[in-house]
Amino acid sequence: MNYFPDEVLEHVFDFITSHKDRNSVSLVCKSWYKIERYSRRRVFIGNCYSISPERLIARFPGLKSLTLKGKPHFADFNLVPHDWGGFVYPWIKALAKSRIGLEELRLKRMVVSDESLELLSKSFVNFKSLVLVSCEGFTTDGLAAIAANCRFLRELDLQENEVDDHRGHWLSCFPESCTSLISLNFACLRGEVNLGALERLVSRSPNLKSLRLNRAVPLDTLQKLLMRAPQLVDLGIGSYVHDPFSEVYNKLKIAFQRCKSIRSLSGFLEVAPHCMSAIYPICGNLTFLNLSYAPGLHGNKLMKLIQHCRKLQRLWILDCIGDKGLGVVALTCKELQELRVFPSDPFGAGNAAVTEEGLVLVSAGCPKLNSLLYFCQQMTNAALITVAKNCPNFIRFRLCILDPIKPDPVTNQPLDEGFGAIVQSCKGLKRLSLSGLLTDQVFLYIGMYAEQLEMLSIAFAADSDKGMLYVLNGCKKLRKLEIRDCPFGDAALLEDVGKYETMRSLWMSSCEVTLGGCKSVAEKMPSLNVEIIDECEQMEFNLDDKQKVDKMYLYRTLVGHRKDAPEYVSIL
Amino acid sequence: MVTDKMVDYPQFLNLMNKEWLVNHKVSEDKKLELRLGPPGEALDYNRNTTHGTKRAFQHTAETRTGEKEWPVDTTKNQCQKISCIEKIGDKVNLPPTPWSSGSTIYSAFSKDTKEEPQHSKASFFQNLPVSKKLAGMAEDFKQPCSPRMAVGEVQFADGKACCSLATADPDASTNITSNKRIEYSPVVGWPPIRSFRKNIASNSLSKPASESSNDKDTGGKPENPKTQLFVKINMEGIPIGRKVNLSAYNSYEELSLAIDDLFSGLLAAQRDPSATQNESKAKESAKAEAGPLAGSGEYTLIYEDDEGDRILVGDVPWNMFVSTAKRLHVLKSSELSTLQICSNEKEKAPFDPAVHI
Numbered sequence: 001m002n003y004f005p006d007e008v009l010e011h012v013f014d015f016i017t018s019h020k021d022r023n024s025v026s027l028v029c030k031s032w033y034k035i036e037r038y039s040r041r042r043v044f045i046g047n048c049y050s051i052s053p054e055r056l057i058a059r060f061p062g063l064k065s066l067t068l069k070g071k072p073h074f075a076d077f078n079l080v081p082h083d084w085g086g087f088v089y090p091w092i093k094a095l096a097k098s099r100i101g102l103e104e105l106r107l108k109r110m111v112v113s114d115e116s117l118e119l120l121s122k123s124f125v126n127f128k129s130l131v132l133v134s135c136e137g138f139t140t141d142g143l144a145a146i147a148a149n150c151r152f153l154r155e156l157d158l159q160e161n162e163v164d165d166h167r168g169h170w171l172s173c174f175p176e177s178c179t180s181l182i183s184l185n186f187a188c189l190r191g192e193v194n195l196g197a198l199e200r201l202v203s204r205s206p207n208l209k210s211l212r213l214n215r216a217v218p219l220d221t222l223q224k225l226l227m228r229a230p231q232l233v234d235l236g237i238g239s240y241v242h243d244p245f246s247e248v249y250n251k252l253k254i255a256f257q258r259c260k261s262i263r264s265l266s267g268f269l270e271v272a273p274h275c276m277s278a279i280y281p282i283c284g285n286l287t288f289l290n291l292s293y294a295p296g297l298h299g300n301k302l303m304k305l306i307q308h309c310r311k312l313q314r315l316w317i318l319d320c321i322g323d324k325g326l327g328v329v330a331l332t333c334k335e336l337q338e339l340r341v342f343p344s345d346p347f348g349a350g351n352a353a354v355t356e357e358g359l360v361l362v363s364a365g366c367p368k369l370n371s372l373l374y375f376c377q378q379m380t381n382a383a384l385i386t387v388a389k390n391c392p393n394f395i396r397f398r399l400c401i402l403d404p405i406k407p408d409p410v411t412n413q414p415l416d417e418g419f420g421a422i423v424q425s426c427k428g429l430k431r432l433s434l435s436g437l438l439t440d441q442v443f444l445y446i447g448m449y450a451e452q453l454e455m456l457s458i459a460f461a462a463d464s465d466k467g468m469l470y471v472l473n474g475c476k477k478l479r480k481l482e483i484r485d486c487p488f489g490d491a492a493l494l495e496d497v498g499k500y501e502t503m504r505s506l507w508m509s510s511c512e513v514t515l516g517g518c519k520s521v522a523e524k525m526p527s528l529n530v531e532i533i534d535e536c537e538q539m540e541f542n543l544d545d546k547q548k549v550d551k552m553y554l555y556r557t558l559v560g561h562r563k564d565a566p567e568y569v570s571i572l
Numbered sequence: 573m574v575t576d577k578m579v580d581y582p583q584f585l586n587l588m589n590k591e592w593l594v595n596h597k598v599s600e601d602k603k604l605e606l607r608l609g610p611p612g613e614a615l616d617y618n619r620n621t622t623h624g625t626k627r628a629f630q631h632t633a634e635t636r637t638g639e640k641e642w643p644v645d646t647t648k649n650q651c652q653k654i655s656c657i658e659k660i661g662d663k664v665n666l667p668p669t670p671w672s673s674g675s676t677i678y679s680a681f682s683k684d685t686k687e688e689p690q691h692s693k694a695s696f697f698q699n700l701p702v703s704k705k706l707a708g709m710a711e712d713f714k715q716p717c718s719p720r721m722a723v724g725e726v727q728f729a730d731g732k733a734c735c736s737l738a739t740a741d742p743d744a745s746t747n748i749t750s751n752k753r754i755e756y757s758p759v760v761g762w763p764p765i766r767s768f769r770k771n772i773a774s775n776s777l778s779k780p781a782s783e784s785s786n787d788k789d790t791g792g793k794p795e796n797p798k799t800q801l802f803v804k805i806n807m808e809g810i811p812i813g814r815k816v817n818l819s820a821y822n823s824y825e826e827l828s829l830a831i832d833d834l835f836s837g838l839l840a841a842q843r844d845p846s847a848t849q850n851e852s853k854a855k856e857s858a859k860a861e862a863g864p865l866a867g868s869g870e871y872t873l874i875y876e877d878d879e880g881d882r883i884l885v886g887d888v889p890w891n892m893f894v895s896t897a898k899r900l901h902v903l904k905s906s907e908l909s910t911l912q913i914c915s916n917e918k919e920k921a922p923f924d925p926a927v928h929i
Binding site: 074076077078079081134160164292293295318342343344346347375400402404433457459484535536568 | 759769812
């Protein structure tokens with residue numbers, strides 16, 4: 001190692017791209033640490049409060065791409081109050097002040113203001129790529145700034161954000177000179193867009209590979225866009241409602257036939273199911289199909305569509321597909337790796353639903369299945385055991401039975417055995433979400449078998465502290481643990497506080513932990529921030545240590561207490 | 573055989589409570605041992621349960637014989653298969669046979685009850701005596717579901733059983749094709765889906781009529797009527813909002829009363845925190861509040877439409893309101909003058925709102 005000049009080592013390190021590997025490399029020795037840090041271009045920060053922008057900049061002066069995540073996962077389900085935190089502005093401000101030549105920024109669950117976007121757009125000459133996932137706090141004005149100022153923008157990808165849509169003009173802000181776009185996704189915007197500007201933009205973007213439209217883009221515009229961009233690889237259709245006998249529809253059919261490169265199809269934010277046949281020509285090449293926004297598509301029309309998709313690797317669908325429909329998937333999509341079945345009617349339970357049957361069918365027909373998100377009416381141990389046997393390759397297994405404490409309806413037993421079979425069989429399981437009636441037993445199994453588990457989500461489960469203890473003791477690679485409505489108390493929380501330093505974060509809400517318990521953790525572990533989220537402000541009136549804490553979120557950090565917490569958050 | 577219905581469930585519960593409390597201490601230490609058995613060993617809650625379980629499993633398998641797709645081997649052998657994993661130390665030998673030729677299946681239902689596990693019989697029901705205050709609620713639950721659900725009730729502190737997540741009648745649930753519609757009262761954050769997915773079904777139903785008439789072969793299934801249109805509603809001064817199903821009402825009056833109901837409990841809780849301890853007390857105080865809130869003019873109802881504008885409730889016909897309202901706010905009437913309100917066409921004086929609650 002001493003015999004190579006730094007440049008050679010740097011060149012070697014260029015081939016090491018995974019964050020984990022890079023982190024390992026930096027630990028080898030001082031000189032490797034130094035070389036690695038100067039040559040690092042991409043940094044991933046899983047919790048924006050674990051480190052400060054200043055320290056990031058100090059260590060990685062050559063940074064080009066930054067990924068930041070803010071709020072805890074349960075924020076997606078409205079369990080985290082609105083202004084809890086996760087502001088990106090301080091990061092952009094610090095980066096702008098420095099000499100960092102930022103080119104890519106990827107944010108998840110962060111609060112992004114228009115001010116931040118504007119500062120971003122003006123501070124980095126070579127800025128190329130902005131990806132915002134599940135973020136909020138900005139309007140289309142911020143997007144206009146990005147469009148107008150980022151001269152070399154390649155990617156603007158907005159996924160499931162809450163955007164205040166001031167309608168239309170932001171698209172026109174892309175200058176005529178902007179011809180570098182590769183990816184444009186604005187499906188989550190609710191307002192009108194300037195269709196003419198959109199067409200012109202697409203026309204002058206020969207490298208455009210990914211285009212995801214919002215609901216406001218009608219079919220005739222879609223047809224024109226496809227004619228101008230037959231090289232598209234990823235298409236998100238906005239509105240797909242039209243008269244099958246119209247001229248537009250005929251033109252659309254022709255357009256689809258020209259698009260030989262489309263591998264990924266999503267959107268259908270509005271759909272008329274009898275017009276799906278226009279899409280058949282591209283189905284045969286699809287590897288990703290997302291129909292999870294289209295409840296209008298079901299029954300035979302949906303079956304026919306699926307039957308054309310023989311190369312599908314990822315399918316996102318609504319439960320109106322039914323067990324029968326999943327049977328068709330099982331017969332057709334032999335390459336399937338990822339399946340997500342979302343509920344179309346989350347608070348009722350009519351005929352539009354899937355059960356354990358559908359899952360078993362898919363597991364039997366699709367041996368490559370490794371990632372699952374499945375919302376269903378019910379699940380049985382027998383089915384889970386069968387699935388475990390059929391698909392031992394699961395990396396992600398997220399099951400959500402709509403009634404959260406429902407037992408196996410056939411045997412009336414808890415689902416411990418079924419999930420036990422999953423963790424035992426799937427040795428590479430990294431992410432698991434449980435539901436249904438569950439006792440401590442399932443956690444015993446998880447602790448015993450889930451050696452690679454990194455993220456675990458638990459709700460309405462377990463009988464006692466033992467459940468949590470089994471997991472904390474057994475899962476050595478656990479990084480994120482999120483728990484709601486379980487009878488875990490201080491005994492479990494305090495058993496091994498050192499464990500939390502090996503994890504990114506722990507969320508516990510509506511459990512049995514008390515204020516005293518949380519204080520104890522904070523006292524013993526100064527490297528953790530222990531946050532109590534108290535929306536009702538009960539804590540103000542009643543500082544009794546025996547008081548149960550409604551929501552606790554703790555995470556390891558190198559920079560101590562954050563300064564931007566709202567009033568109802570106390571950091572112990 | 574374990575029957576699907578626990579007919580004498582409430583009495584059984586009480587019995588188990590006492591037994592559990594007695595057994596708990598004795599078996600506590602043993603239960604704490606980390607047992608390294610495979611899944612399946614610890615299955616036997618009691619012998620009867622196991623047998624019943626196996627029979628039920630067989631039953632399931634047999635009913636499926638007719639269906640080609642069911643991959644479970646339906647030969648008689650399956651329930652006699654012993655779990656494949658004997659000890660942790662042994663190499664795990666899952667049968668390599670593909671599912672279709674299934675000679676062995678991975679069965680966690682071990683035939684032999686090797687060691688009676690230290691789980692007491694009541695382990696399934698251990699859910700129930702979660703805390704003393706909830707034990708009293710056990711009686712209310714006719715279905716085998718955990719009164720942990722009642723925690724949500726206590727939290728919300730109003731009379732409504734907002735967590736009445738009773739499982740379906742087990743008979744009905746084994747017959748999945750029954751048309752029984754099971755309604756779940758919403759628990760905060762459940763099911764775990766993003767907000768925009770919650771109204772997907774109802775949002776799609778705004779297709780123009782010409783489209784649906786051309787839709788011939790959707791299996792003849794009629795579109796569900798718009799029975800679920802949940803919108804958020806926040807009351808000024810109360811940090812936690814509620815959700816209200818607009819399509820459940822037919823007039824502004826009904827809505828007004830319902831909103832009254834929703835928040836009176838919370839208001840009572842705010843004024844008197846001790847009222848949250850006891851469910852029945854909360855019910856009483858909720859009733860007491862119902863009178864004063866309604867018609868007092870103290871609060872005003874505002875909605876946000878699909879363009880994001882805030883409008884006083886009551887200006888437009890009820891149906892139009894339902895189709896455009898995306899969010900509701902209950903504001904103190906005294907605060908109205910400080911707000912920027914846009915009312916449809918007519919200019920109303922800020923202190924004279926269309927709908928009082």
